[in-house]
Amino acid sequence: MRTLIHKLADSSRAVEDRLTVRAHITIAFAAMIVVLVGALAAGAALVSYRNTSELVNTRLAAVASITAERLDRYMAIRQQEVHLFSKLEPLRGLWQGDRPSLRKALEQLQSSYSDFAWIGFAKPDGTVVAATGGMLEGASVAQRPWFRTGLHDVIVGDVHEAALLSSLLAKRADGEPHRFVDIALPVRDAEGTLLGVLGAHLDWQWAQNIIARTEATDEDADTTLMVMSKSGKVLVGAGMNSTRYAGERLATMLETRSGAFTEKVGEQNKLIAYVVGRGHREYQGLNWIVTASQPTAVALSAAAESAKNILLIGAGIGVLGIALAFLIARRISHPIHAITLEADRIGRASGPSMLPRQRGSLEVVQLTQALRSLLRRIGFAEERTKEAELRATENALQFKDDLSKLRRLADTDYLTELMNRRSFLAAANDAVEFALRYRRNIATLMIDIDHFKKINDTHGHHIGDIAIKTIAEIISNNIKSTDRAARFGGEEFVVLLREADEQTAQALGERIRRAVELAIIGEGETRLSATVSVGIALIADGDRDVQDMIERADQGLYVAKNTGRNRCFFMPASEDRGIRAA
Structure with a gap:
């Protein structure tokens, strides 16, 4: 064996002795081209493939997370509605x-x-x-x-x-x-x-509707969603009522709460991201597992194509470098060395972010252009990542704003933007309890539009809505910031006045009545006037809650309606009790 090795070494040295220096440089340069370009292309292809895989997993995880949040938020709202309904005072x-x-x-x-x-x-x-x-x-x-x-x-x-x-x-x-x-x-x-x-x-x-809408609005049509119980039973999705996951896989999903994995489903390999619901506010959640999946061939097709192109570019440059190495070995050695040094500095603390252009041979120019294009694509991918993060932040802010608007809608009458019955009664009950406890004056006005049915029948419901909105604006403009006004339904309004005695309440009721009488209501060629009747009542020691005072004001409104309309009537507490007794 040793003799054979010596013979091979002697033969190799004999061949080297017959080659010129240019041939040596050409061979060395060609080998360097193959090694450097091949390594760079393979590394870039691997990085591109991994980055694309991570981006796909991140997107699938975001879809699953948003869907789980929608399910939990919906359940939390329904639970709160049932709870609030059970607590309603009426x-x-x-x-x-x-x-x-x-x-x-x-x-x-x-x-x-x-x-x-x-x-x-x-x-x-x-x-x-x-x-x-x-x-x-x-x-x-x-x-x-x-x-x-x-x-x-x-x-x-x-x-x-x-x-x-x-x-x-x-x-x-x-x-x-x-x-x-x-x-x-x-x-x-x-x-x-x-x-x-x-x-x-x-x-x-x-829940099936939420999943269907999410799949329909997702930009990638190959993404499918599934909802499972904590026992692994499919609640929404393919194979409903069957057990999709069990054992160690299910235990891992419930323990980690979120993650991603690859699984073979039928003849396809799929990327699957999962999120376990965490509940929302008082709703503790049922540990529903939401998965978002996509075929690997579809999800990573762009990454595979990019890796293929990078490898082809690297192979092409290597072949071209070997073909031209014999002619330009000496001239190209120095620019290649310079490119190697500059590439090594990219990404370091004080290094450059882009390769400088090199000249000297076609291979050097093409290699420089290819590497600069690669760096630009990497920079573009980084910019896209930053844009995605910015959009996520904007979506979070939009959700916060939408939630604030929903809360306002829940407490506001849609037509007049006054308080609705539910929010008014909650605020009024607190005010009345305070007034009864500390013996403070508080008053209520019940306001009703006279002959409102005639307005609707004669001019249509649109003009009727304009009349309601106009009178609501008159009421809002005539009360203090500490007072509360609400639309109780139809053409009826209620006003709660803090620190108001009988004289103050009657003066305000008369002012509102007069302002409505003088107002011109309508739009276009339709112009009309309207009047209101007002019932007034003060808090009394015998009142059990705000409903007693509202009932007394409503009786005053009844008297005002039956004695000519377009007037105010104060209903004393003593007469109210007499009416109840009768």
Whole structure:
């Protein structure tokens, strides 16, 4: 073996002795071209492939995260609505009152939020007292999980098929069984005594709609979404009701809460990003797992094409360098060395960010251009990343602004921008409690537009709306910043005056009445005048809450209407009690 090695070495030296210096330089230069360009192309291709893969994973994770947040936020809002409904002061007398009135109140809630398939109230023994559509009234739900837990605490149950309601609800168009998410909580009277359980069943179709809208609006049509329970059962998506993940994979997903992995599904490899819902505010969440997936061939096609092009460019430059090395070996050696030094400085603390242009040979010029183009593309990718981060920040700010607008809409009448009945009663109850506790004056005006039906019938509902808005502006312009005004419904308004005695209240009522009488209402060629009747009442020691004072002001309004309209009438507390007694 040693003899063979010596012979090969002697033969190699014999060949080297027959080659010229230019041949040596050409061969060395050609080898350098192959090594440097090949390494740079392979490294750039690998970096490009990995960066694109990370960007795809980030995008899929963002889609899954946004979808999970939408699901949790929707559930939190529905839970809050049911909770607020159970606490409404006007309903305190209905929980143990007549069944038709309670059923009507529940159906009004259902009509406001169509995703509630069923809302019912059951006594502590499980007997349904009243429910939307009269369904299950008189039946026992004592063995239902939502009722048993709802006797003691707020419960949000996971997705399940309809049991008692399956035969009462209309069949779905797709033939699938009805699926619900349960919300239930205990209802107690003022002393804390349990009156029963308020239960609501959300039709699971809302979640399917959210997923469908997200997939439809996503810029990548190959992205598919899936929602699973914490047990790995598919709630929305392909293979519904089957168990998609279990064992170690499921445990890892629940523990890490978010992440991404590659999985072979059928004949395709897919990139899958997942996010576990974290709840929203008081809603603790049900650990729903949202996944966003995309075929690897589609997701990484751009990365594979880019890597292929980089490698082809590198190969082409290498072949061209070898072909021209013999002629320009001496001249090209120095520029190549300079390029190597400049490339090594890029990205360092005080180094350049772009290669300088080199001259001396075609290979050097082409190599410089290719590397400068590569650096520009990397810079462009970095700029796109910064733009994506900026858009994410802008979306977060827009969400905050939208949330603020929704809160304002919840407390404001859509036509007049005055307070609505719910927000007014909440503020008025606090003001009345303060006035009764510290014996301060507070007054209420009930204002109603005279002959409003005639305005609508004669001039149309559009002019009627203009009349309501004009009178609302007159009311707002004549009250103090500490006073509160609301539209109670239709053409009726209510005003709460702080620190106001009888004389002040009557003066304000007369001022509003006079301003309305002098106002010209309408638009275009339609011009008309209107009048209002005003009922006035002051807080009295015997008042239980703001409703007593509003009722007295409403009686004053009744008197004003029946004694000629376009006038104010003050209803004293003593006459109010006399009217109640009568």
